[in-house]
Amino acid sequence: MATTETLTAERILAATEEVLRRHGPAKATVVDVARALGVSHGTVYRHFRTKAALREAVTERWLDRTSQSLAGLVTEDRDAGARLRDWFTALFTAKRHKAGDDPQLFATYQVLIGENSAVVERHIADLTGQLAGIVGDGVRRGTFAPVDPAATARAVFDATGRFHDPHYAHEWEQPGIEGEFGAVVDLVLRGLRA
Amino acid sequence: MATTETLTAERILAATEEVLRRHGPAKATVVDVARALGVSHGTVYRHFRTKAALREAVTERWLDRTSQSLAGLVTEDRDAGARLRDWFTALFTAKRHKAGDDPQLFATYQVLIGENSAVVERHIADLTGQLAGIVGDGVRRGTFAPVDPAATARAVFDATGRFHDPHYAHEWEQPGIEGEFGAVVDLVLRGLRA
DNA sequence: CAGATGACAGATATTGAAATCTGTCATCTG
DNA sequence: CAGATGACAGATTTCAATATCTGTCATCTG
Known part of the structure; x- marks a missing residue:
């Protein structure tokens, strides 16, 4: 899952859009986004302070x-x-x-x-x-x-x-x-x- | 509660609006409307075929x-x-x-x-x-x-x-x-x- | 030592059993 | 007998327990 590439804000946003498309706004979680990127959810929080900020x-x-x-x-x-x-x-x-x-x-x-x-x-x-x-x-x-x-x-x-x-x-x-x-x-x- | 007056569609509608105002759209029930009018809910159904029709x-x-x-x-x-x-x-x-x-x-x-x-x-x-x-x-x-x-x-x-x-x-x-x-x-x- | 991790506490969401509601209809009443 | 009633079945909602998620942070790793 592209674990070698650097984790940029843009890659997180693209993954988030994909998770939102798959799960819908109610069920899309930060954990899902992290999983899609192959990182821990704590890492996502390094780039976006809150789930709301990410959305x-x-x-x-x-x-x-x-x-x-x-x-x-x-x-x-x-x-x-x-x-x-x-x-x-x-x-x-x-x-x-x-x-x-x-x-x-x-x-x-x-x-x-x-x-x-x-x-x-x-x-x-x-x-x-x-x-x-x-x-x-x-x-x-x-x-x-x-x-x-x-x-x-x-x-x-x-x-x-x-x-x-x-x-x-x-x-x-x-x-x-x-x-x-x-x-x-x-x-x-x-x-x-x- | 005005049990003497005839039960008209207009009286039911006024009571429904009052129930909606008090309870909101999610909690307003036909039973509430009937209670406000002092009749059984079956009587309300005599004037309006369904709750949806009443609303x-x-x-x-x-x-x-x-x-x-x-x-x-x-x-x-x-x-x-x-x-x-x-x-x-x-x-x-x-x-x-x-x-x-x-x-x-x-x-x-x-x-x-x-x-x-x-x-x-x-x-x-x-x-x-x-x-x-x-x-x-x-x-x-x-x-x-x-x-x-x-x-x-x-x-x-x-x-x-x-x-x-x-x-x-x-x-x-x-x-x-x-x-x-x-x-x-x-x-x-x-x-x-x- | 910069950046990632995952355990954790409090907040939020899910679930399924119990309670309530909708709509029908046989029965009652004036 | 026209109009009202309330018991009832199935649908929907509520509620509390359980599970999951968010956001933090002490710890780990390359």
Whole structure:
């Protein structure tokens, strides 16, 4: 079980995700993680002060993978409206795949997200920060009405919640959802234009 | 305990709400409801086929109280934009009071809502129906862009979810929330205007 | 001696036997 | 005889005992 490799935080996090996937959030123990790594559980506690800290780090890693996949769109040199639409489409698609491809793991992360509101807040700050970048661009170029980018980014993020908040994941496979997504994005974009 | 009065469905529902308030959703039993009414539990089953049906009816009653309090705004003869803003403000205020004034009971109803998705769907259909009325008026009078009232009502309802979906109730007492509500409503109204 | 170990105490979770609840229905009552 | 009752069977919940886990730390090892 790779006992020769150095025990890094990343290896522990990967093992923890695997244990969470196998056992679910209720039954995944630090002892399980240690066993998966071939070390004693005391060793895991050398890298993460508590089980809660370990779960928090796994949650952060999971959310950051989504943020990073979107970051590229912010700096592209294109119409802000189109970029905003693409950004939300990418976010919706990414979340929908996370939910649909491995429902087991997604349910697990929903529990972790409920436990780690501080991490979620940071994630939302990340995402609205990216949005503010696009909105600011649009305002500067005159595509969008002159608004405060940060406050407007938050409003736009809130308005699209049904298509990225995991609370609504169970609706993401319903038939009309694409159209409803489009309707909200259209409405929001009309509201932004100069 | 009012053993003389006729046993109506409404009396059973009121007693059930009281039992739910006292004991919470997990411990409220049909036997408790019967005891509160001074009848045997078999008698309760004469009016409601199952415990689930009883809880569903209580949930529907609770949601309908909100719908009815808003219905008046739909038929008023005023600017559609102003009515739409007032309607959402009234909805947000009503829900915020339900959540803030009796958190115990509100938490109980959140559980009931989770159990009764069909009732919730009907409630949402009620509310978006009211919205479609206002949107349709705005379109007819040329205040709003020419859109499909039903689809747009749904988009507008989705876009404001953070301020009426009970899932977000814990955020409704936070400091900046009024401003965030206003920002989303402003954005949506700008998106609707002709 | 830096890093890993595993025994340990207190906290948390599991389990299965006992208690309670749900839903039915034969019987009762006004 | 319309409507209420409460005994009952099966389902669900509670509770206390038992088992497992978390987090620490004195000890070990390369």
